Amino acid sequence: xxxxxxxxxxxxxxxxxxxxxxxxxxxxxxxxxxxxxxxxxxxxxxxxxxxxxxxxxxxxxxxxxxxxxxxxxxxxxxxxxxxxxxxxxxxxxxxxxxxxxxxxxxxxxxxxxxxxxxxxxxxxxxxxxxxxxxxxxxxxxxxxxxxxxxxxxxxxxxxxxxxxxxxxxxxxxxxxxxxxxxxxxxxxxxxxxxxxxxxxxxxxxxxxxxxxxxxxxxxxxxxxxxxxxxxxxxxxxxxxxxxxxxxxxxxxxxxxxxxxxxxxxxxxxxxxxxxxxxxxxxxxxxxxxxxxxxxxxxxxxxxxxxxxxxxxxxxxxxxxxxxxxxxxxxxxxxxxxxxxxxxxxxxxxxxxxxxxxxxxxxxxxxxxxxxxxxxxx
Amino acid sequence: xxxxxxxxxxxxxxxxxxxxxxxxxxxxxxxxxxxxxxxxxxxxxxxxxxxxxxxxxxxxxxxxxxxxxxxxxxxxxxxxxxxxxxxxxxxxxxxxxxxxxxxxxxxxxxxxxxxxxxxxxxxxxxxxxxxxxxxxxxxxxxxxxxxxxxxxxxxxxxxxxxxxxxxxxxxxxxxxxxxxxxxxxxxxxxxxxxxxxxxxxxxxxxxxxxxxxxxxxxxxxxxxxxxxxxxxxxxxxxxxxxxxxxxxxxxxxxxxxxxxxxxxxxxxxxxxxxxxxxxxxxxxxxxxxxxxxxxxxxxxxxxxxxxxxxxxxxxxxxxxxxxxxxxxxxxxxxxxxxxxxxxxxxxxxxxxxxxxxxxxxxxxxxxxxxxxxxxxx
Numbered sequence: 001x002x003x004x005x006x007x008x009x010x011x012x013x014x015x016x017x018x019x020x021x022x023x024x025x026x027x028x029x030x031x032x033x034x035x036x037x038x039x040x041x042x043x044x045x046x047x048x049x050x051x052x053x054x055x056x057x058x059x060x061x062x063x064x065x066x067x068x069x070x071x072x073x074x075x076x077x078x079x080x081x082x083x084x085x086x087x088x089x090x091x092x093x094x095x096x097x098x099x100x101x102x103x104x105x106x107x108x109x110x111x112x113x114x115x116x117x118x119x120x121x122x123x124x125x126x127x128x129x130x131x132x133x134x135x136x137x138x139x140x141x142x143x144x145x146x147x148x149x150x151x152x153x154x155x156x157x158x159x160x161x162x163x164x165x166x167x168x169x170x171x172x173x174x175x176x177x178x179x180x181x182x183x184x185x186x187x188x189x190x191x192x193x194x195x196x197x198x199x200x201x202x203x204x205x206x207x208x209x210x211x212x213x214x215x216x217x218x219x220x221x222x223x224x225x226x227x228x229x230x231x232x233x234x235x236x237x238x239x240x241x242x243x244x245x246x247x248x249x250x251x252x253x254x255x256x257x258x259x260x261x262x263x264x265x266x267x268x269x270x271x272x273x274x275x276x277x278x279x280x281x282x283x284x285x286x287x288x289x290x291x292x293x294x295x296x297x298x299x300x301x302x303x304x305x306x307x308x309x310x311x312x313x314x315x316x317x318x319x320x321x322x323x324x325x326x327x328x329x330x331x332x333x334x335x336x337x338x339x340x341x342x343x344x345x346x347x348x349x350x351x352x353x354x355x356x357x358x359x360x361x362x363x364x365x366x367x368x369x370x371x372x373x374x375x376x377x
Numbered sequence: 378x379x380x381x382x383x384x385x386x387x388x389x390x391x392x393x394x395x396x397x398x399x400x401x402x403x404x405x406x407x408x409x410x411x412x413x414x415x416x417x418x419x420x421x422x423x424x425x426x427x428x429x430x431x432x433x434x435x436x437x438x439x440x441x442x443x444x445x446x447x448x449x450x451x452x453x454x455x456x457x458x459x460x461x462x463x464x465x466x467x468x469x470x471x472x473x474x475x476x477x478x479x480x481x482x483x484x485x486x487x488x489x490x491x492x493x494x495x496x497x498x499x500x501x502x503x504x505x506x507x508x509x510x511x512x513x514x515x516x517x518x519x520x521x522x523x524x525x526x527x528x529x530x531x532x533x534x535x536x537x538x539x540x541x542x543x544x545x546x547x548x549x550x551x552x553x554x555x556x557x558x559x560x561x562x563x564x565x566x567x568x569x570x571x572x573x574x575x576x577x578x579x580x581x582x583x584x585x586x587x588x589x590x591x592x593x594x595x596x597x598x599x600x601x602x603x604x605x606x607x608x609x610x611x612x613x614x615x616x617x618x619x620x621x622x623x624x625x626x627x628x629x630x631x632x633x634x635x636x637x638x639x640x641x642x643x644x645x646x647x648x649x650x651x652x653x654x655x656x657x658x659x660x661x662x663x664x665x666x667x668x669x670x671x672x673x674x675x676x677x678x679x680x681x682x683x684x685x686x687x688x689x690x691x692x693x694x695x696x697x698x699x700x701x702x703x704x705x706x707x708x709x710x711x712x713x714x715x716x717x718x719x720x721x722x723x724x725x726x727x728x729x730x731x732x733x734x735x736x737x738x739x740x741x742x743x744x745x746x747x748x749x750x751x752x753x754x
Binding site: 070073076077080081082095096102103104105106107108271272274275276278279307308309310311312313314 | 447450453454457458459472473479480481482483484485648649651652653655656684685686687688689690691
């Protein structure tokens with residue numbers, strides 16, 4: 001192998017692919033990144049067997065070939081390279097020479113024969129989703145997956161295709177996020193129903209990849225395969241194993257509508273929550289929201305057994321009866337940080353029924369977020 | 378106590394003073410920050426008994442008083458405060474009410490009676506050093522103090538006043554930094570000789586304090602007291618215990634001049650070092666610099682037993698014989714990052730004698746940095 005690539009492009013793909021490497025000592029080759037040349041492109045890929053990422057960049061192929069190199073060292077070298085291009089050549093002993101400007105690095109490569117196949121060619125017809133829509137769907141749902149048991153079904157998000165709609169749903173048992181968007185293209189053709197449970201980590205990496213390689217792409221193609229899903233555009237492929245099991249039927253948990261409605265400025269509610277959270281009980285993270293019938297201000301309260309208490313008031317458009325409701329403030333701050341709308345709507349019924357968060361504005365997607373309250377004593 | 382202060386100013390002093398709090402469980406009050414009002418000012422101070430910081434800000438004193446409050450919570454509250462001012466009032470049960478805009482925090486204070494005296498009033502005439510000069514002296518020396526044994530004499534830096542000069546010297550046994558600057562003011566009067574060994578951490582905090590409160594100050598006043606030194610300007614006082622013991626006579630270790638001289642661009646040398654450092658032995662951090670008589674390029678080499686090796690070349694104005702010299706690259710990158718000059722001069726004699734770093738440019742201060750080389754095998 002003897003190839004030449006642009007430093008800036010190479011830096012970007014090495015850094016992206018590296019995130020799929022594993023540093024489990026059992027298979028040291030999974031610490032490595034696979035480089036292989038193909039029709040004027042260099043493919044850069046890595047996998048930890050759960051997640052695989054492959055990125056493509058234009059390359060001048062002086063001599064085609066394949067090699068795996070330590071991901072961390074390669075990443076450091078490319079980041080410090082001072083030339084506008086990087087030349088990589090491999091000798092027959094798998095020693096890689098990396099040249100950029102006057103610097104020369106020689107690193108010991110490992111034969112690609114031992115490297116697991118990363119992402120197989122897709123033959124099937126994909127489902128294409130607008131990249132901005134998919135990014136928004138992920139950013140508004142993936143944070144609600146369970147972080148504690150990586151084998152639990154709740155560590156993944158339910159990803160569903162239903163005709164011309166797609167849906168992502170995630171819950172950790174205490175809160176739930178559901179996003180429904182349009183697939184958009186090929187309106188007449190798509191009458192498929194497909195679903196898969198995708199690990200939260202894979203979704204988070206997918207979001208970063210789409211964001212990094214936005215330019216020159218419009219859609220992300222999705223392929224449903226046995227036990228895995230592949231997401232792909234012109235620059236990257238991401239393949240992830242699925243979480244085994246049946247996802248709970250979360251739709252049943254979401255009340256249709258609740259009678260008390262509070263319309264807030266998203267940023268003001270977030271700021272007030274963060275203030276009172278300073279004196280929330282550090283073990284439970286509970287804060288209390290109080291609405292009074294006919295009042296234009298909602299009250300927030302916290303109480304820390306160690307330090308003291310805090311109260312704040314915030315403007316609200318409220319219709320309904322007086323109600324007070326307590327919950328883990330983190331469940332609300334997380335979603336408010338990820339939303340990008342100006343206003344949000346909270347719907348409540350009683351102190352013990354779920355709090356529903358919806359968009360107060362018209363949008364071409366549907367979003368519902370649900371928080372289970374905590375019983376007040 | 379009932380006082381009102383500007384939020385932005387209060388935020389700055391609380392965050393600075395907090396850095397001197399201790400979270401040792403033995404004396405929980407050292408987690409607290411002391412507020413006390415004095416002649417139209419609020420004094421905010423904290424100590425961990427080794428280091429004490431006191432900051433002053435203008436305040437409207439509605440009712441004078443003293444209280445100690447948990448530093449971390451107070452810092453969080455002030456950082457999230459949305460009003461332009463903060464009102465703090467204390468009731469007779471030491472409960473503090475903190476108001477800003479519509480938010481109200483009540484936190485349990487602790488009586489200031491148990492709080493150690495932070496910084497006593499200075500009667501003696503101080504030595505005044507220009508603040509920018511003192512900051513530069515600290516930034517070029519304090520990183521060379523020993524990080525490993527906090528009781529060792531080398532964990533401190535030697536701070537000396539000698540007539541109209543001051544000097545800071547620091548060494549961890551493998552490298553040494555010495556800065557000599559002018560005191561500047563009161564040229565005719567000062568014929569004092571004083572010295573103290575100041576903990577590296579106190580110097581690092583002092584540098585941050587000077588930088589934060591630069592505006593409205595020109596000098597830092599230094600008071601030498603038994604077992605401690607106090608640094609003070611219009612906005613802060615920092616008091617530090619001294620390190621016990623006699624500082625080694627490091628001047629004797631610095632060769633007067635060495636015959637091989639290499640003049641480099643500081644930023645180019647730093648960049649090249651960081652590149653070859655990627656493949657330095659991760660245990661020893663050694664890299665090798667090679668100079669050849671009459672050549673305009675110096676070579677850098679590294680060799681990692683795990684990964685491979687790197688070489689780079691860098692332009693140099695070299696006078697002397699051929700020499701190669703190996704050393705821990707971190708000792709050179711650290712000083713190059715902190716220096717702000719365009720060019721630097723390395724002086725060497727043999728592969729085994731110290732490497733001296735000097736400024737290649739004329740400056741109104743003197744700086745010498747010495748690195749002990751590593752024997753090449």
